[in-house]
Amino acid sequence: MKYADEFRDKTIAQGLARAIGAEAGPRRAYRFMEFCGGHTHAISRYGLEDLLPANVRMIHGPGCPVCVLPASRIDMAVRLAERPEVTLCVYGDLMRAPGSQGQSLMRAKALGADIRMVYSTLDAIRLAEQVPTREVVFFAIGFETTTPPTAVMVRIAEKKRLRGLSVFCNHVLTPSAMHSILENPKMRNIGGVAIDGFVGPAHVSTIIGTQPYEPLVEQFGKPIVIAGFEPLDVMQAILMLVRQVNEGRYEVENQYSRAVTRQGNRRAKDEVSQVFELREQFEWRGLGLVPNSGLKLKRAYAGFDAEARFAMHELRVADNPACECCAILRGAKRPVDCKLFGTVCTPETPVGSCMVSSEGACAAYWTYGRVRDDQVRRLS
Amino acid sequence: MKYADEFRDKTIAQGLARAIGAEAGPRRAYRFMEFCGGHTHAISRYGLEDLLPANVRMIHGPGCPVCVLPASRIDMAVRLAERPEVTLCVYGDLMRAPGSQGQSLMRAKALGADIRMVYSTLDAIRLAEQVPTREVVFFAIGFETTTPPTAVMVRIAEKKRLRGLSVFCNHVLTPSAMHSILENPKMRNIGGVAIDGFVGPAHVSTIIGTQPYEPLVEQFGKPIVIAGFEPLDVMQAILMLVRQVNEGRYEVENQYSRAVTRQGNRRAKDEVSQVFELREQFEWRGLGLVPNSGLKLKRAYAGFDAEARFAMHELRVADNPACECCAILRGAKRPVDCKLFGTVCTPETPVGSCMVSSEGACAAYWTYGRVRDDQVRRLS
Amino acid sequence: MCLSVPAKISKILPDDMAIVSIDGVSLEISIALVEELDVGDNVLVHVGYALSKIDPTEAKRTLELLQELGSAGREPRS
Amino acid sequence: MCLSVPAKISKILPDDMAIVSIDGVSLEISIALVEELDVGDNVLVHVGYALSKIDPTEAKRTLELLQELGSAGREPRS
Amino acid sequence: MSVKDYHGKLDVENGRVDLSHGSGGRAMAQLISGLFHQAFGNEWLARCNDQSAFEVAAGRMVMTTDGYVVSPLFFPGGNIGSLAVHGTINDVVMAGARPLYLSASFIIEEGFRFSDLRTIAQSMGAAARGAGVYIITGDTKVVERGKADGLFISTTGIGVLADGLDLSADKARIGDRVLVSGSLGDHGVAIMSTRQNAALQVEIVSDSASLHDLVAVMVAAGGRGIHVMRDPTRGGLAATLNEIAHQSGLGFRLQEAAIPVKPAVAATCELLGLDPIHVANEGKLVAIVAPGVADAVLAAMKGHPLGCDAADIGEAVADDHKFVQVATSFGGGRIVDWLSGEQLPRIC
Amino acid sequence: MSVKDYHGKLDVENGRVDLSHGSGGRAMAQLISGLFHQAFGNEWLARCNDQSAFEVAAGRMVMTTDGYVVSPLFFPGGNIGSLAVHGTINDVVMAGARPLYLSASFIIEEGFRFSDLRTIAQSMGAAARGAGVYIITGDTKVVERGKADGLFISTTGIGVLADGLDLSADKARIGDRVLVSGSLGDHGVAIMSTRQNAALQVEIVSDSASLHDLVAVMVAAGGRGIHVMRDPTRGGLAATLNEIAHQSGLGFRLQEAAIPVKPAVAATCELLGLDPIHVANEGKLVAIVAPGVADAVLAAMKGHPLGCDAADIGEAVADDHKFVQVATSFGGGRIVDWLSGEQLPRIC
Ligand code: SF4
Ligand code: SF4
Ligand SMILES: [Mg+2]
Ligand SMILES: [Mg+2]
Ligand SMILES: [Mg+2]
């Protein structure tokens, strides 16, 4: 696969690993948070931690939109799907996402709710055209990457007068979450030790560009390196972060220059701003209510807004108290630190969202790393 | 089973057979038409023809509401059932009734139409209550016996405000059909020989009483004996007809006095007249358009009339030209006289309606008598 | 046609409904179409409705007549 | 997160649609979100949409840099 | 951290089957080991292979399969699980064979309750043990909601034939007697009473039962004098005798008065416009036997609890038309045909 | 008047299955004789019994069953019929057995086209003949519209074991080599490409095939050195190796670079967020063999058309955790777990 295989080269990786080992001074520890699940996936899938020196530690951030979706939003979606007139379209990742009390869309479907997996918002449009008498609701989730396709769908629905189609919007914004992590002193200093830098989002950044990270770097003095999702991309970004730390710099650097520019994708941003506007706040699993971190449909598109159309009530659901998702999403704990990990909570019976998506920190650990007890390096 | 087993006694039957044989003078032939399929069924099921003398011949009349229902009405029901919002409730007998070009409700159901078998109009009410958003249409067929339950259903629907329930009405009237048979010289004189009398309806008469047959007897000079559906009932009625013929009488006699009175069931008649009124004419398979022979919902109940509610178009469908149903229903031919009988036309692949219901003349012959080639006594 | 079975009323229910029984089978039917029914009465049941009451006296009369005709027939007259 | 795969545009269709291909797989996607695409361009595909064009020059530069860093790493400095 | 056990726990009381239980993952393994293995428990299943091996002696074996799609799944006298074992065992034993092993293939609609599945599996296990038979291999598939009717089970049975016995539908001979092992139509009426109409209550339970032991007793009494055995399931006695008539090239003449039918079954059939002779049975058999052994076989049947109402109902006759005819109790005669299409309740 | 033949004609071109074809009447007999017997045609079915008898020699036999619920029913490289024969034959031959007979149970949704059913039945007949196997008994049920998904088939296979061979999932030994017979994920991707998304076009056909002959060649080359064979169907290679690891009480270490995966399969998996190691195969096998015979068995496989892409992908290792681990092409290591729940296409 072009533009993928080249960035998975074993020989280069070993060279890069040695370079990181050489440049990461042995007298200090480096703690980098990869914000995105895509990076977490690459780290686990290719066994990158095996290649990194012991004093370079990766902390898994909240970068999976399923993991950060609170149980309340799943519960709301289940209630919506239970309405007889509604056909709910969802991305496959969401099917097992846990709501409260063992609820999930998978379970609602098994009990008779009309829930369809889609691969694309284009599928939802097709479906709405096929069943004009049904209320087809698209359960929209995702960061800036996944928001423009939802915006396009709404604009097509408007143009085609698809009255039956609407959106249950759960789109969230990455920089706001990073800001929230950095602003909170508990999060900034995990176990009393500061995060030294961020591996920044890949595909989110193709849309928003690198510019939105610049104020963060200014405000908090932490380097951010935007990186691709291939394993060599991640390793190069780590090397770049080590160098910034060593040199006392804190800049936004762009490792992923083949797909990311400073300005991002203007057309995609325009589509989004046509259709969506900021919510005052939005709940993130693990981060709580984060100001200006979510999107909703603009008033002009209220007809396509499922929350308005079906008078959906906001719900509040307490997380399972034993679940450490919250700390894990903040980078404060690792999956193996959770008592439920691998016993009560497995990918078949997920308790927290980190176990749901295979990109979730707990699921990635379970699938790719659950034996490496020896590698569990607790924070000092 | 009380009031049934007593009327199936073999010893009495043999005595009755001898009595009929004794009283039916050998020098003349007796041709009686049993109007009802119930009588046809009893004759076939118990092998009554084996017991009757050779000069007493039973002619099978049009007395099966499925058999007389023209293909056009089945086609109309199929079109109705194909509407996505409609759930059509039907009595089991109708499922295989042939419309035009191989259509049937069974086939429509197999192709996805929502068609439910019901045992009673009470089931249709229950269904309409369960699925209030569906258009539940009851496919009403039957003679006077089956009409009052439809009327009760409509009145209950009105009382309960079951807006989703309606009736596709195909109820027909027995005396009108008998009149049509007697009025038409071709029918009165089958193969040049007159019908000598009628075994009259059993359960139809529980509702309408014996009185409605009196004008027929007056006008056409043919005896009518109302008889029950048990085999001894039929044999007694035949004996009573033989006696009337022998004595030159033509009266309405009531063999079925345990269930039938002269006035009939006033309450049932009231229910019917509340809800239904006469159609100017109605098509009968085999008899063509018969004046004043069908019922429709009164204007006050137009909201429950599926024909109005769904703007159903009247259809006209030519019968299969090879099918002798028409002549068989008139008593002019026997099933074995039809070239299609038992070859192209079987109960699995019925061509005409007489093959559909097991009470239909062709089906009854097929099931109970198809080997008795030796018994095929053609009209002289 | 008009399949109908004789059954005995075993219980009167509200709303013009009743339970009838026949040889170990019981069926809930509507009695909206027949006046003045009591437990123990026999009715003809058609599509879940009582159509008419069976008159036991007339039934007995018919049976007696049948028996008579049957025995008369036993010795052929002509 | 944001699963996305590089693919080459093999055909431009009407209504902002296009066919992309990857190793014997072809997929119809929307290109409504990316300006000025031609057959032969490579794009990142996410949930059936092209997100951005892959810049071949930048890709080459990154690869060269990676190779350099990798070889540099081969002889440990410290 | 403790590593999750391969055999995880299933929440049988409250849980429901979803698509993950059919997709080859751990959830499926949990379902199979936690529910089916427990209910069927035997050494073969314990090895968790995709097939099971067993020793056989040289000889003749039989194989049979049936799909079970009964609705409702639970009915008076049994459920789809016991039925799926009894029915297939019966098809084995109708050849005069001793049933040995069963396989079971489950197709489950998502949303199905584990607790119901367990009840059904336990009924299967009990029915199999009752017949000395083992369910040695199986398969589980889960389909989306709305793409099945709760649960379908297909079972396949194999058995070993007694030496010299060769029962087949083409072995009926003119003059043979027709024996039935008991009253007809009980299963079909039990099903209809729960399905057809909520208003209908019938005091009848399904006759669903394994006939292996009854057949053993009959074979002991009749040996090679038993020519054909069949269980009159779908289509009832009428279908079974018509099939045999066709295969053997002869006709049957039955005495209606001799055919055992329970009053409640007869009454239900009258109500719904059906004929008991077309109604399904699941624990009855029809045997076509040489006249010389008929009395001995009938006596053996009557001595067995599952044959106490057995009856000799007629004989095989020469008939070019291959008709099944019945001398009615009324003194006339009629032909009993196959059921025409599906058995539909009628109003006329 | 001519009496209608028992074997009536079916309008195969235009007709559709309705409930009457499953209710034990003449319509059902017509369907069975006019369509299935014709497609499977053999002496056993011709006898029209509810079971079939056959001779066996003394020895060890195997029995296996699988339900087939594939959607769509027709896919590149096969249909549900060929699949139902290949899949069950493969489960027989994975024991090292020679397949002999199959049974087939059909559950059909009313409205199904006779013409499609004929195509499927003919594919079954052809697949069976190709493997020298006979479909000797069957069953047909029809369910109401909306209560099935077109057609489900459950097949059961029996076969006879070669002397001395005892393959079982608990027979893997530390040091054994792991062989696969060809590229992984072809079947699953062929199905997904027709089902998942109309927009997706993949040049891949299902690998559905009967592996009886390949296995014969392998057994000839490896004999008792072959310890386990499995066809990695649902859940793919990952599920199969995890099962074997658990049953045998050891782990596996694989070389990712050695695992054959076609580029189009790899690309489809990347697009949908899946891992080829979890994707279903229907004409591939995994063999766990003693290291001493591994090369000979591999060579034999490569010499067979169905094994030309065979590969040695790793070994069995001691592992208390019973993990399946993969050395990635990148130089790291990871654990390959069972699939978690159903395989769902992902966006992240
Ligand atoms: S293992 Fe499960 S319960 Fe524990 S933190 Fe992860 S998701 Fe939450
Ligand atoms: S046999 Fe068929 S075609 Fe002939 S008259 Fe009867 S119904 Fe009509
Ligand atoms: Mg069978
Ligand atoms: Mg059977
Ligand atoms: Mg299986």
Ligand SMILES: [Mg+2]
């Ligand atoms: Mg359903």
Ligand SMILES: [Mg+2]
């Ligand atoms: Mg059988």
Ligand SMILES: [Mg+2]
């Ligand atoms: Mg199997």
Ligand SMILES: [Mg+2]
């Ligand atoms: Mg298998």
Ligand SMILES: [Mg+2]
């Ligand atoms: Mg069968």
Ligand SMILES: [Mg+2]
């Ligand atoms: Mg369907």
Ligand SMILES: [Mg+2]
């Ligand atoms: Mg297998």
